[in-house]
Every structure is written in C-alpha cells, then in structure tokens.
Amino acid sequence: MTPAVSIVDVVKTFGSLKALAGVSLDIAQGEFFGLLGPNGAGKTTLISCLAGLSRPDAGRVAVLGHDVQADFREARRLLGVVPQELVFDPFFSVRETLRIQSGYFGIRRNDDWIDEILHHLDLAGKAEANMRGLSGGMKRRVLVAQALVHKPPVIVLDEPTAGVDVELRQGLWQFIRRLNGEGHTIILTTHYLEEAEALCHRIALMKQGQVVALDSTANLMAAHPGASLEEVFMRTMRR
Numbered sequence: 001m002t003p004a005v006s007i008v009d010v011v012k013t014f015g016s017l018k019a020l021a022g023v024s025l026d027i028a029q030g031e032f033f034g035l036l037g038p039n040g041a042g043k044t045t046l047i048s049c050l051a052g053l054s055r056p057d058a059g060r061v062a063v064l065g066h067d068v069q070a071d072f073r074e075a076r077r078l079l080g081v082v083p084q085e086l087v088f089d090p091f092f093s094v095r096e097t098l099r100i101q102s103g104y105f106g107i108r109r110n111d112d113w114i115d116e117i118l119h120h121l122d123l124a125g126k127a128e129a130n131m132r133g134l135s136g137g138m139k140r141r142v143l144v145a146q147a148l149v150h151k152p153p154v155i156v157l158d159e160p161t162a163g164v165d166v167e168l169r170q171g172l173w174q175f176i177r178r179l180n181g182e183g184h185t186i187i188l189t190t191h192y193l194e195e196a197e198a199l200c201h202r203i204a205l206m207k208q209g210q211v212v213a214l215d216s217t218a219n220l221m222a223a224h225p226g227a228s229l230e231e232v233f234m235r236t237m238r239r
C-alpha cells in the first residue's frame with residue numbers, strides 16, 4: 001500500500017545550521033504516529049517540508065504518493081495541518097474562518113461538517129464569536145477545526161494541546177482517535193509524552209535534525225523495562 005507519508009533523505013539547512021540532517025521515514029496509512037524530540041530537534045521543520053511550506057535542500061517528500069514539490073496542490077489537499085503558532089484574522093467569526101478555509105479547497109456549503117467539527121471540539125457556542133474574543137485554548141481548537149474542514153486523509157498536529165485545559169484535551173483526543181479509527185492517518189508532535197505513549201502506535205525520536213529511534217511504542221517501551229516513555233526519551237537523548 002502507498003505510504004501516507006514518505007520522507008526520503010531530507011536535508012534542510014538554515015545558514016550553517018542543519019535543521020534536518022538526512023531524515024528518512026515512511027508512515028503507513030491509518031497509523032497514529034508520534035514525532036517527538038526536544039526543542040530545536042527539527043520536528044516543525046520536517047512538518048513544514050511535508051506541508052510544502054519549506055523547500056528541502058535535498059531529498060523527497062510525498063503524501064499518499066504525491067510529491068510535495070512536483071504535485072503540490074494534490075499533496076496539500078490530502079493533508080490537514082494544525083500549526084503550532086496561532087495566526088488568525090481577528091475580525092472574522094469562527095464560522096467565517098472555517099468557511100474561508102473550506103473555500104481554499106474549493107468546498108462550498110460545508111456547514112454540516114463545520115457544525116460537526118465545532119461540536120466535537122466543544123466550540124459550537126462560539127461559532128459566531130469573533131476570533132479576537134477567544135481564549136488561547138479556544139483559538140488552538142479553531143486551528144484544529146481549520147485543519148479538518150476538507151476531511152484530509154492525513155492529519156498533522158504540531159503540539160495541538162499546548163495551552164488546552166485537561167477536559168478539552170480529553171475531548172480533542174477522543175475526536176482525533178475517532179478520526180484515526182475511521183482511517184485517517186494521524187501524525188502528532190507533542191511535549192506531553194504521556195499523551196504520545198497513550199495514543200501513538202509508532203514513534204520517531206528526533207535529535208539535532210536526525211531520527212535517532214524509530215519503533216512501535218510497545219517495542220520502545222519493552223527495550224527499557226519498567227520505564228515510562230519520558231524515561232525512554234531522556235535515556236535516548238543522553239546517548
């Protein structure tokens with residue numbers, strides 16, 4: 001089966017800094033995949049290359065077989081990205097923001113799906129509120145909603161729960177799990193390692209632009225009996 005995501009020998013430099021020093025990784029369709037690593041490891045840079053927002057110096061990235069550079073529109077359509085940074089037009093309401101995002105993908109009359117997403121993200125009561133009036137955690141949930149408007153088969157979440165309270169985090173994971181159960185591939189970066197441990201089938205640990213461990217969550221844990229994923233992470237990073 002075509003991988004959901006195929007990353008081959010990707011290098012990305014910023015001046016003398018190698019943010020990605022040759023990363024290769026396949027993520028299968030339907031996986032719940034964790035991309036973990038300390039600040040500056042290269043996770044967001046890799047996601048930017050995947051989303052076509054950043055051009056690698058070398059290597060190839062494809063989404064469901066569509067090359068991100070050569071076939072950008074199709075690759076982008078297959079991908080939903082929840083970015084780390086909160087960037088919005090403050091004058092639009094939540095619903096308008098989601099309608100505009102739907103329009104980018106050529107989707108009209110998307111309100112049934114928009115309402116369903118808003119319901120699952122506990123934002124239904126805020127549909128007509130202006131973005132500038134939302135709290136940080138609510139804005140982050142709108143970012144998640146924005147990534148889902150076009151029902152992408154591959155969903156990338158870059159630290160989606162930063163600043164989201166415990167109850168809503170649970171609701172968010174329930175919804176993401178459901179989407180995964182329905183066949184969507186999920187790629188998650190997070191610094192909450194207990195979340196990654198509970199959710200991800202397979203994990204890549206990144207350090208200084210390289211993948212330093214890549215295995216099923218069960219195998220990673222079995223190699224360090226009695227240790228939590230946080231301890232496995234710390235030991236791997238110290239090596």
Ligand SMILES: Nc1ncnc2c1ncn2[C@@H]1O[C@H](COP(=O)(O)OP(=O)(O)OP(=O)(O)O)[C@@H](O)[C@H]1O
Binds near residue numbers: 019039041043046
């Ligand atoms: N546009 C840029 N210009 C210069 N350096 C950059 C740029 N984007 C990223 N970097 C550098 O590349 C390295 C990898 O950054 P990246 O944001 O990918 O890390 P990360 O693993 O996502 O970290 P975090 O967990 O803090 O989000 C860092 O050293 C960062 O400073």
